[in-house]
Amino acid sequence: MLKTLTPEMRTVHTVEALRRIVRGWKQDGLTVGLVPTMGALHDGHLSLVRAALRTMDRVIVSIFVNPMQFDNPSDLGTYPRTEDEDSQMLAEAGTHLLYAPTATEMYPPGFSTSISVGSVAEGLCGAHRPGHFDGVATVVCKLFLQSQADAAFFGEKDFQQIHVVRRMATDLDIPIRLVACPTRREEDGLAMSSRNRRLTGTGDRDRAGALPAALTDAAREIASGRPVGTVLAATRARLLKAGFAEIEYLELRRDADLAPLSERDGQPARLLAAGRVGTVRLIDNVPVDGPSGLDDRTA
Incomplete structure (x- = not known):
């Protein structure tokens, strides 16, 4: 048509x-x-x-x-x-x-x-x-x-x-x-969100930009074979040091079905996080390796 x-x-x-x-x-x-x-x-x-x-x-x-x-x-x-x-x-x-x-x-x-x-x-x-x-x-x-x-x-x-x-x-x-x-994403990598406009505290916007950078580095390290637990602990500490008030979760999940992963299982995986900068809750995720498991499907 x-x-x-x-x-x-x-x-x-x-x-x-x-x-x-x-x-x-x-x-x-x-x-x-x-x-x-x-x-x-x-x-x-x-x-x-x-x-x-x-x-x-x-x-x-x-x-x-x-x-x-x-x-x-x-x-x-x-x-x-x-x-x-x-x-x-x-x-x-x-x-x-x-x-x-x-x-x-x-x-x-x-x-x-x-x-x-x-x-x-x-x-x-x-x-x-x-x-x-x-x-x-x-x-x-x-x-x-x-x-x-x-x-x-x-x-x-x-x-x-x-x-x-x-x-x-x-x-x-x-x-x-x-x-x-x-x-x-914004120029600094922060995922576009309606909540971003609420990042009005001094330095909040810069602190928020630490999230995509930390996730990208962590995904690269996990893909290279570093132990998942070690990478997640270091990434959590990095975000808190960058000024996040709280990290609600930081987890590795199988891309296709969100099954929790303590180590890579050879299938595409996704690193997901949620945290707070001031009172603003931010979420983000990055693929670890391989194509996304979310191909177009008919329900």
Whole structure:
């Protein structure tokens, strides 16, 4: 299907309006891609939009700050909301449809269903943010069903989240292809994140930049054969010395299924970390060796 004409971006706030538009697209034989976000957009999000535009006839971006995935009410309250700027960025990027439901539209009165994913949701962020991945799985499942998209695009920065979403979609037989896109980074290597704008304390931004550098060096050392435990201990000490207030986790996991690894097993692996600079929680990950285990798959 030729995509010579790019229609002006429309914005809808209800499931009914979303489905009406998508139904028309599908009747015309067009493929539909979805980029789920919580707004406060940056070039990392736009890279997902660009990836979707390269392969899909129509692209939907959802913006919804999901209360179900926040374990800390103050974190929800301070999450940046930049609706006007986000809309302008998406329109300029060529997005076809912005879906921005209200909390009441997403969770109507009486809503009482939650999706819990085991295994891949345990440990890492799951151990430090109780209920977080239940909220993620629930809202993403709803977005998949509401949009009826053919493919959904996620960034590898949230590596565990991709595994959780894929497990959920596979287990519930949702016919959608999940596309994992490389992490977009700032000039100093820091993974792009909406939370980065909260690094406002003196020296916080420089301290945050130590995370990708330390992970990259650690991945190289592990790949060269140094003992995993020794490398992780040294990396943790390096980050604390660089000014991180806390290291929540620093672990080596098998890339394909997030199984914990105390030593390399010959398969592609991923080094994952979460820590705090001041009050800002940062996460990141880097591959240790070999191709990613997150190839495009149909759930």
